[in-house]
Amino acid sequence: MPIYKAPVEDVSFLLNDVFQIDRYDNLPGFSDASADVREAILGEAAKLAEEVLQPLNRTGDLEGCTRHDDGRVSTPKGFKEAFKQVAEGGWLGLSAPAEYGGQGLPVTLSQVVTEFLSSANMAFSMYGGLTMGAAAALLVHGKPEQKKMFLPKMVAGEWTGTMNLTEPQCGTDLGLLRTKAVKQADGSYKITGTKIFISSGEHDLADNIIHLVLARIEGAPSGIKGVSLFVVPKILVNADGSLGARNGVTCGSIEHKMGIHGNSTCVMNYDGATGWLIGEENKGMQGMFVMMNEARLGVAVQGLAQSEVAYQNAAAYARDRLQGRALSGAKAPDKPADPIIVHPDVRRTLLTIRAFNEAARAMVVWTALKSDVAHRSSDPKDRQEADDHMGLMTPIMKGVMTDVGFSNAVLAQQMYGGHGYIAEHGMEQFVRDARIAMLYEGANGIQALDLVGRKLPRDGGRAVMAFFGEVAGFAKEHGADEAMKPFVAPLGTALGHLQQATTWLMQNAMMKPDNAGAAATDYMQLFGLVTFAYMWARMAKVTQDKIAGSGATPYLTTKLVTGRFFMERMLPETALHLARIQTGCATTMELAAEAF
Structure with a gap:
């Protein structure tokens, strides 16, 4: 059976030593997250993930969700009780505003807890993750009465939330959607249409489900400029907050899918369902982008999470599985064969996964802190810089971390040989579950196009130039440090490759847009590698300082070796990109369509 242990030590190292979270105590909510509080939260989140959610992962995958004849959906055995435990523990509202029942703690803490829960049980964690994404959209764009009606129950986990974008004929191009909204005399709207691929669309975990739905008001302009956002509860809510009649929204079917079987991915039918406008007419994408950006960062964490749990199982298997002898001579002469961990290629595979995991986790914490600054700082300049960072890094994190997360799940499966293909070891589930993260919330090719087409030129390239300046500044500051040269020198080379690629795009993409399209995915991957290298350089500096101050520990020694492996064996791929x-x-676009 699969195992999982939350990486509490690594998260604590990032929060306390690398990014020094206590420096942010001037921001609202941070002073409440003292070192003792953080330690308690991480410990309890680890216990929840390891003891409650992880045991339900395989059984939830095997059982899946069941749709009944009346449209109700039952989740796998144990999910309802586990969700109640999550809700009552206040985990959904960890960083939600206190005025709506949340704890108001930093988003940074929520993100690391999200990794734990998603590693333990990705399908289950989506129910809560989507709820808080919907809550974020309501918080920013909802009317006061909408916030008062929905947010406290969603934060408490009594009600859950969804996002309804996709239709059979439109995914990325939401301007093609056909779901219509007809305004009523009382100011509400009647929503009619069909949405597909709706995660957590119907289930038995909560008393109500609050759907956020994109639809087109009668007479609205065509295309994306005529799309509006509506809040459509599964069960209508009376003026006093009690639940009333069932609304005209039902689950038509559950999608038959490759993975995340424990999450109810539904076809949702809206048949004159009552909904209320969120924000302004025909400005629906503003509200939906709040939720989509939240979701994209959450999906990036899913890529890391599946890579981490797959790695842990593969490493454990490699230490135990006996096959062959070490090339340098037997390492376990008292046994019929050596454990496969002695073989260089096995170690290469495991270090490849681990080096990504630790850099990606650092990137998550770094970016989550920027999110906190963007939303909580009173300094306009700090908020702008943090918002620039978020805009630039969101497509990189979503695209790169899910691409590599899936690839790493496959690598971890490979460690098991044929046993990795057999269900009871759990590795094939990690592969199946990880695959969806590359597809939903904007397929990764779209993330690459967003990066190259929108995020790079935004505000005259302000965000990317700030990134270049920060990384170059770090390299210059530590370039003369002999101990840092194995990290700083490769970082400088890789940054040069990224700057060359950026210059090439500036010179060649405007005149010939297909140059940008053909380069986009390689540019995104190149950018991700440089960012991971920067994370490794920062971690290496802190690690070396700690060793110099208080001596080496197994954790710190392992950190440096893993970082050097990344710099030597993984970062050179920047030259390839x-x-x-x-x-x-030229060659990408040369063939006629009929030749494919």
Whole structure:
């Protein structure tokens, strides 16, 4: 059976030592998250993930969700009780505003807890994750009466939330949607249409489900400029907050899908359902983007989470599985064979996964702190810089972390040989579950196009230039430090590759847009590698300082070796991505469509 242990020590190292979270105590909510409080939260979150959610992961995958004839959906055995435990523990509202029943703690803490829960049980964690994404959209764009009616119950986990975008004929191009909204005399709307791929669309975990639905008001402009956002509860809510009649929204079916079987991915039918406008007419994407950006960061964490749990199981298996002898001579002469951990290629595979996991986790914490600054700082300049960072890094995190997370799940499966293909070891589930993260909340090719087409040129390139300046400044500051040269020198080379790629795009994409399209995915991956390298350089500096101050520990020694492996064996791929980018789009676009 699969195992999982939350990486509490690594998270504590990042929060306390690398990013020094206590420096942010001037921001609202941070002073409440003292070192003792953080330790308690991480410990309890680890216990919840390891003891409650992880045991339900395989059984939930095997059982899946069941749709009944009346449209109701039952979740797998144990999910309802586990969700109640999550809700009553205040985990959904960890960083939600106190005025709506949340604890108001930093988003940074929520993000690391999200990793634990998603590693333990990705399908289950989606119910809560989507709820808080919907709550975020309501918080920013909802009317006061909407916030008062829905947010306290959602934060408490008594009600859950969803996002309803996709239709059979439109996914990324939401301007093609056909769901219509007809305004009523009382100011409400009647919503009619069909939505597909709706995660957590119907279930038995909560008393009500609050759907956020994109629809087109009668007479609205065509395309994306005519799309509005509505809040459509499964059960209508009376003026006193009690539940009333069932609304005209039902689950038509549950999608038959590759993974995340424990999450109810539904076809949702809206048949004159009553809904209320969120924000302004025809400005629905503003509200939906709040939720989509929250979801994209959550999905990035899912990529890391599946990579982490797959790694833990593969490493444990490699220490125990006996096959062959070490090339340098037997390491376990008292046994019929050596454990496969002695073989260089096994170690290469495991270190490849681990080096990504630790860099990606650092990137999550770094970016989560920027989110807190963007939403909580009173300094306009700090808020702007943090918002720039979030805009630039969101497509990189979503695209790169889910691409690599899936690849790493496959690598971890490979460690088991044929046993990895057999269900009871759990590795094939990690592969199946990880695959969806590359697809939903904007497929990764779209993330790459968003990065190249929108985020790079935004505000005259202000965000990317700030990133270049920060990384170059770090490299210059520590370039003369002999101990840091194994980290700083490769970082400088990789940053140079990214700057060359950026310059090439500036010179070649405007005149020939297909150059940007052909380069986008390689550019996104290149950017991700440089960011991970920067994370590793920062972690290495702190690690070396701690060793110099209080001596080496197994954790610190392992950290440095893993970081050097990344710099030596993984970061050189930046040259490959640069070479691909600079070839342009000629061969990519040369063939006629009929030739494919």
